[in-house]
Amino acid sequence: MSFLELNKVTKVYPNGTKAVHETSMNVENGEFMVFVGPSGCGKSTLLRMIAGLEDITEGDINLDGKLINKVDPSERDVAMVFQNYALYPHMNVYNNLAYGLKNRGIDKQSIEQKVNDAAKLLQISEFLQRKPSMLSGGQRQRVAMGRAIVRNPKIFLFDEPLSNLDAKLRIQMRLEIKKLQQKVGVTSIFVTHDQVEAMTLADRLAVINNGIIEQLGTPIEIYNNPKSLFVAGFIGSPQMNFIDGELKNKTLFAEGFEIKNVQSDFNGEITLGIRPEHMSQSDSGLINLSVELVEQLGSDNLIYGELKNKKDFCYRCPGNQLIEKGSKISLNINDNNYYVFDKSSGNRVN
Amino acid sequence: MKIKPLQIIAHIILIMGVLLMVVPIWISFASSSHESVTILTEGMKFHLGDQLTRNYNEVLNEKGGWSEEVTAAKMFINSFVMALGIATLKVIISAMSAYALVYFRFKLAVPIFWVIFITLLVPLEVRIFPSYKIVSDLGLTNSYTGLILPLVASATATFFFRQFYKTIPDELLESAKLDGANSWRFFIDFLVPLSKTMIAAMFIFMFVYGYSQYLWPLIMTTAEEYWTVVMGMKIIYTESYEGVALPRTAERFAYIILSMIPPVLVVVFLQKWFIKGLIQTEK
Numbered sequence: 001m002s003f004l005e006l007n008k009v010t011k012v013y014p015n016g017t018k019a020v021h022e023t024s025m026n027v028e029n030g031e032f033m034v035f036v037g038p039s040g041c042g043k044s045t046l047l048r049m050i051a052g053l054e055d056i057t058e059g060d061i062n063l064d065g066k067l068i069n070k071v072d073p074s075e076r077d078v079a080m081v082f083q084n085y086a087l088y089p090h091m092n093v094y095n096n097l098a099y100g101l102k103n104r105g106i107d108k109q110s111i112e113q114k115v116n117d118a119a120k121l122l123q124i125s126e127f128l129q130r131k132p133s134m135l136s137g138g139q140r141q142r143v144a145m146g147r148a149i150v151r152n153p154k155i156f157l158f159d160e161p162l163s164n165l166d167a168k169l170r171i172q173m174r175l176e177i178k179k180l181q182q183k184v185g186v187t188s189i190f191v192t193h194d195q196v197e198a199m200t201l202a203d204r205l206a207v208i209n210n211g212i213i214e215q216l217g218t219p220i221e222i223y224n225n226p227k228s229l230f231v232a233g234f235i236g237s238p239q240m241n242f243i244d245g246e247l248k249n250k251t252l253f254a255e256g257f258e259i260k261n262v263q264s265d266f267n268g269e270i271t272l273g274i275r276p277e278h279m280s281q282s283d284s285g286l287i288n289l290s291v292e293l294v295e296q297l298g299s300d301n302l303i304y305g306e307l308k309n310k311k312d313f314c315y316r317c318p319g320n321q322l323i324e325k326g327s328k329i330s331l332n333i334n335d336n337n338y339y340v341f342d343k344s345s346g347n348r349v350n
Numbered sequence: 351m352k353i354k355p356l357q358i359i360a361h362i363i364l365i366m367g368v369l370l371m372v373v374p375i376w377i378s379f380a381s382s383s384h385e386s387v388t389i390l391t392e393g394m395k396f397h398l399g400d401q402l403t404r405n406y407n408e409v410l411n412e413k414g415g416w417s418e419e420v421t422a423a424k425m426f427i428n429s430f431v432m433a434l435g436i437a438t439l440k441v442i443i444s445a446m447s448a449y450a451l452v453y454f455r456f457k458l459a460v461p462i463f464w465v466i467f468i469t470l471l472v473p474l475e476v477r478i479f480p481s482y483k484i485v486s487d488l489g490l491t492n493s494y495t496g497l498i499l500p501l502v503a504s505a506t507a508t509f510f511f512r513q514f515y516k517t518i519p520d521e522l523l524e525s526a527k528l529d530g531a532n533s534w535r536f537f538i539d540f541l542v543p544l545s546k547t548m549i550a551a552m553f554i555f556m557f558v559y560g561y562s563q564y565l566w567p568l569i570m571t572t573a574e575e576y577w578t579v580v581m582g583m584k585i586i587y588t589e590s591y592e593g594v595a596l597p598r599t600a601e602r603f604a605y606i607i608l609s610m611i612p613p614v615l616v617v618v619f620l621q622k623w624f625i626k627g628l629i630q631t632e633k
Contacts, residue, residue: 053524074530086521090543099539100529147529 002026003187004050004155009059011045011211019045021211022059027155027189027204032181035191036198036234037208043191044159046208050189051080051157064154074103079148080157084164085140087132093119093143094128097150104151118150121180138169145177149184156181156188162197174200195235199223207231229346232273232339238302238314240339243272247340247349255309257286259333264340266349271341276302276316278337285330289313294325303329375610382406382603389599405604420574422582422605428497429561429579430612435498436560437553444504445549448511449537453523463512470505474566482569492573501560507552514548515541550623557616579609 004027011020019042027033035043048054050061052073061068068076079100088096097115106114119125122142132140141161148156158177162170178201181188192198198205199219207214207222207230215222215231226232232240245254247270252259254272279287288308295302296319303315303323315331323329340350377394384399410423447466451459474481481500490496518541526536542549567578577585586605 051524051528053527073524073527074532078528080525080528082521082525084519084521086519086525088522088526088540090540099526099531103530103535147525151529 003029005062007060010057012057030185032203033189034198034202034205041208042211043208047191052076077154079153081144081161083160085144097146100151114150118146122146137165156186158190227348229341238276240273240275241313245272264350269343271343273339276314278334279331282332285332287331290328378603379607386598386600405600409601409604425577425579425582432497433557433560436501437556439502440504440556441552444507445511448508452515466505550620558613
């Protein structure tokens with residue numbers, strides 16, 4: 001039995017909107033699970049149902065072998081870090097951390113001990129007497145995490161906690177969250193719409209779209225083996241290139257080129273997906289690109305151009321490989337690293 | 351620093367406003383320190399006289415009224431109790447009803463709020479007969495309870511608290527819930543401290559409102575021991591000229607000055623909170 005089990009969990013809002021459809025998944029003890037998806041896909045709703053802040057319309061949630069559908073949020077032993085941190089503005093940092101413990105009737109001495117330990121772990125000891133308004137974004141973030149840690153909960157829930165920080169701090173805090181989770185070893189669920197955050201933090205990743213888990217797996221599995229068009233487009237940066245085409249008797253016909261011996265029995269209209277990093281230049285390549293824009297990132301160059309049919313296309317090459325704007329290049333796909341999706345259903349067919 | 355002409359004009363206007371407020375009070379105070387005869391013959395005074403303690407002592411302690419039983423000091427106490435009771439209860443009741451309206455999302459919350467709001471159209475003066483009937487049927491005439499109770503509900507304060515609670519982010523409530531706060535704790539530990547400046551402001555308004563009530567205590571009280579300051583002001587002006595005695599003008603001024611002190615004290619005391627709240631932006 002898994003640590004956290006969702007069994008056909010469904011959420012329908014009173015106005016009829018179906019936010020989560022019969023979602024089932026297991027989270028193992030100590031695992032870092034990330035829910036990723038575009039805004040409004042239901043990932044936050046799912047998290048809030050685990051926290052007990054939203055009612056569950058149908059289905060069961062089990063935490064540590066106990067059905068928690070009807071358990072009050074305060075009794076669930078979960079801690080949550082909110083997007084805007086939701087620090088208590090009128091309390092100093094110490095009391096922010098201590099408040100939940102006080103409500104649990106823990107004696108003063110152990111509270112002090114726990115708060116000081118958490119503060120030390122998060123390096124906020126010197127701010128304990130300050131009000132949240134006197135802290136910077138990163139410090140607030142730490143306080144919010146401290147508030148979750150002191151309670152020593154069964155599970156940490158993060159609801160897009162990094163989206164209020166600037167880019168540099170976000171990367172730093174991302175690392176800190178990962179390190180902290182490994183140090184403390186608490187099962188965590190992290191909700192984000194940022195696929196880089198998702199890839200870097202997750203032990204396992206759930207890609208959610210329209211209230212359905214499209215794919216569940218380790219980041220590398222999902223990157224290498226996207227099951228659907230949506231997952232393929234969502235995971236990976238820059239985004240995967242998509243070309244419309246047709247598959248007939250294991251031969252793929254696309255605008256201007258064809259691929260033989262495709263490992264698929266599917267016949268009909270398809271979408272071909274190629275990651276920008278899975279190609280290399282060759283004199284007589286399949287894909288001909290007229291270069292319009294070159295982004296030099298240092299380690300890599302991103303080449304943006306047009307195909308014959310005026311479709312946009314992106315190619316990623318090592319930084320030392322110079323390609324001029326306006327030139328024409330020809331590309332081959334490395335090691336048959338391409339993905340074929342059924343155009344109508346979006347499902348992977350190769 | 352260069353002073354702009356606009357600033358000078360602004361300051362002149364402000365100073366004129368201040369003088370308009372302060373000069374009458376000063377004249378009253380200065381006049382209250384003279385003998386009544388002096389004021390009657392020479393008009394109001396701008397400088398202090400030598401009768402200050404005598405006049406104030408007399409006003410505070412002389413027994414007045416028809417039965418010669420009530421003193422001004424007693425009236426001050428009555429007014430203070432009444433205003434304090436009204437202000438305190440008004441703040442507590444409105445804060446709690448606003449809490450119910452905002453956080454307990456029952457179906458009728460919005461209509462109920464509007465019903466509460468509509469009571470602004472029926473102030474005590476409009477419903478004075480039914481109110482009197484109820485209070486007298488309950489046997490509450492001539493009591494502090496009777497003075498305070500019909501005035502403790504406030505649509506205005508409920509409205510202000512409601513608007514304030516609506517600005518508090520939902521995450522705060524959710525976070526408090528996860529931290530094990532029940533609805534009562536959330537009110538006491540979060541809403542009350544967060545709205546303390548609002549509470550101070552409402553308390554000031556409501557205290558002054560309660561203190562300056564005239565019609566209600568006038569109707570409510572037949573026993574002199576429940577008379578209030580504002581009623582006393584009327585009485586001291588229409589005091590009978592016993593025999594050929596002169597009108598006691600100086601004492602009247604002393605009474606006026608004294609009657610201003612309690613509300614001023616409340617404002618001065620609570621202003622500290624008020625300003626503190628304005629400086630610390632806690633949201």
